[in-house]
Amino acid sequence: xxxxxxxxxxxxxxxxxxxxxxxxxxxxxxxxxxxxxxxxxxxxxxxxxxxxxxxxxxxxxxxxxxxxxxxxxxxxxxxxxxxxxxxxxxxxxxxxxxxxxxxxxxxxxxxxxxxxxxxxxxxxxxxxxxxxxxxxxxxxxxxxxxxxxxxxxxxxxxxxxxxxxxxxxxxxxxxxxxxxxxxxxxxxxxxxxxxxxxxxxxxxxxxxxxxxxxxxxxxxxxxxxxxxxxxxxxxxxxxxxxxxxxxxxxxxxxxxxxxxxxxxxxxxxxxxx
Amino acid sequence: xxxxxxxxxxxxxxxxxxxxxxxxxxxxxxxxxxxxxxxxxxxxxxxxxxxxxxxxxxxxxxxxxxxxxxxxxxxxxxxxxxxxxxxxxxxxxxxxxxxxxxxxxxxxxxxxxxxxxxxxxxxxxxxxxxxxxxxxxxxxxxxxxxxxxxxxxxxxxxxxxxxxxxxxxxxxxxxxxxxxxxxxxxxxxxxxxxxxxxxxxxxxxxxxxxx
Numbered sequence: 001x002x003x004x005x006x007x008x009x010x011x012x013x014x015x016x017x018x019x020x021x022x023x024x025x026x027x028x029x030x031x032x033x034x035x036x037x038x039x040x041x042x043x044x045x046x047x048x049x050x051x052x053x054x055x056x057x058x059x060x061x062x063x064x065x066x067x068x069x070x071x072x073x074x075x076x077x078x079x080x081x082x083x084x085x086x087x088x089x090x091x092x093x094x095x096x097x098x099x100x101x102x103x104x105x106x107x108x109x110x111x112x113x114x115x116x117x118x119x120x121x122x123x124x125x126x127x128x129x130x131x132x133x134x135x136x137x138x139x140x141x142x143x144x145x146x147x148x149x150x151x152x153x154x155x156x157x158x159x160x161x162x163x164x165x166x167x168x169x170x171x172x173x174x175x176x177x178x179x180x181x182x183x184x185x186x187x188x189x190x191x192x193x194x195x196x197x198x199x200x201x202x203x204x205x206x207x208x209x210x211x212x213x214x215x216x217x218x219x220x221x222x223x224x225x226x227x228x229x230x231x232x233x234x235x236x237x238x239x240x241x242x243x244x245x246x247x248x249x250x251x252x253x254x255x256x257x258x259x260x261x262x263x264x265x266x267x268x269x270x271x272x273x
Numbered sequence: 274x275x276x277x278x279x280x281x282x283x284x285x286x287x288x289x290x291x292x293x294x295x296x297x298x299x300x301x302x303x304x305x306x307x308x309x310x311x312x313x314x315x316x317x318x319x320x321x322x323x324x325x326x327x328x329x330x331x332x333x334x335x336x337x338x339x340x341x342x343x344x345x346x347x348x349x350x351x352x353x354x355x356x357x358x359x360x361x362x363x364x365x366x367x368x369x370x371x372x373x374x375x376x377x378x379x380x381x382x383x384x385x386x387x388x389x390x391x392x393x394x395x396x397x398x399x400x401x402x403x404x405x406x407x408x409x410x411x412x413x414x415x416x417x418x419x420x421x422x423x424x425x426x427x428x429x430x431x432x433x434x435x436x437x438x439x440x441x442x443x444x445x446x447x448x449x450x451x452x453x454x455x456x457x458x459x460x461x462x463x464x465x466x467x468x469x470x471x472x473x474x475x476x477x478x479x480x481x482x483x484x
């Protein structure tokens with residue numbers, strides 16, 4: 001584990017680490033996305049500050065005593081999740097799932113409002129406190145950025161498929177949809193210019209489905225292997241109709257096909273890790 | 274590419290540390306400070322020597338400027354780790370329970386707050402031993418992998434991230450082989466010429482590896 005250097009770098013320059021080379025290209029793109037520019041005149045009343053940090057659900061003291069209350073682990077997770085934790089979970093899910101997931105627009109908007117509010121507050125604080133506030137805000141920004149960037153990379157991978165299917169189109173934000181369309185256009189123009197136009201006419205087609213009924217648009221592999229952790233006890237769960245059901249309890253970890261736990265993920269019963 | 278190739282295969286170490294830094298930890302502040310409203314909620318007030326719970330990243334920031342002492346979590350105490358190791362080492366033992374970010378947290382505490390840990394050298398050694406036992410156990414688990422599911426409770430985030438490429442690809446490969454086996458089975462039942470279906474299976478294999 002030789003991350004120590006990079007890690008201290010991150011602390012010193014307030015997340016300097018996260019501004020890797022790849023960032024700069026996409027900064028511009030992301031800047032344009034709606035989620036990033038929230039109107040600055042946020043009334044302080046509309047800003048939600050959440051309950052005290054210490055009373056978070058089960059992980060006080062880093063979950064040391066989990067063994068002690070192994071039995072009452074069933075009735076947890078009912079506590080409302082704060083926006084940051086929610087986006088954090090969505091980020092991890094998004095990173096691990098083969099297909100693009102629902103866009104967390106409202107969550108991001110809330111968070112960016114809070115970020116603006118906190119940034120204004122920073123100016124009036126003394127240095128030591130301002131540093132903590134800045135770090136806090138930078139951490140949120142980093143998360144939002146990485147989340148959006150993860151989605152962009154997935155959109156690039158299956159742009160055609162996502163704009164073709166209604167289900168996926170609805171999962172994209174307005175900006176993402178435009179991005180996907182632009183990407184498809186660019187790709188098509190590039191492919192045509194670089195070689196398709198030189199091929200015999202009957203080989204130039206770019207239809208979604210060929211005359212022979214062959215689908216040409218690549219799809220995400222929904223059967224891909226994923227690791228998931230159970231968040232709320234599911235009970236007996238049939239991984240496959242022919243197999244005996246397996247009891248899924250909170251904190252169990254499985255490696256399985258994405259398609260099998262897809263519905264559980266949508267219901268928030270499991271999370272990907 | 275909006276993210277790096279490494280990132281499509283899982284999480285990078287700094288990313289895991291980023292996630293781990295959101296876990297709570299108990300500190301003893303050394304300076305008075307009022308409550309601080311953070312995005313996720315309020316922390317403090319800091320009234321030495323009263324203990325208080327903060328996110329790990331705050332604890333590390335304060336520690337680096339010498340404004341707090343970090344209270345080692347119970348699972349990271351020498352005796353606890355020793356017991357865990359003993360249990361972990363038993364033949365046929367399951368993975369013992371540890372926080373999902375135990376490796377990241379331990380690494381950060383050993384780096385930034387070593388003076389707050391009792392017997393830090395021993396802790397370091399035990400963690401290393403624990404990790405090795407768990408690693409060899411995980412590799413044993415690979416034998417049990419099938420194309421449907423495998424339960425692997427109590428593995429930590431870093432450990433999962435480490436085995437993700439190997440297990441993921443093996444799983445996908447098994448899945449493809451399973452599909453192939455089923456296809457050939459039905460074919461064999463239909464056709465009297467078994468040789469022919471073998472030839473087809475070779476074709477199928479060939480095409481899968483060519484690209």
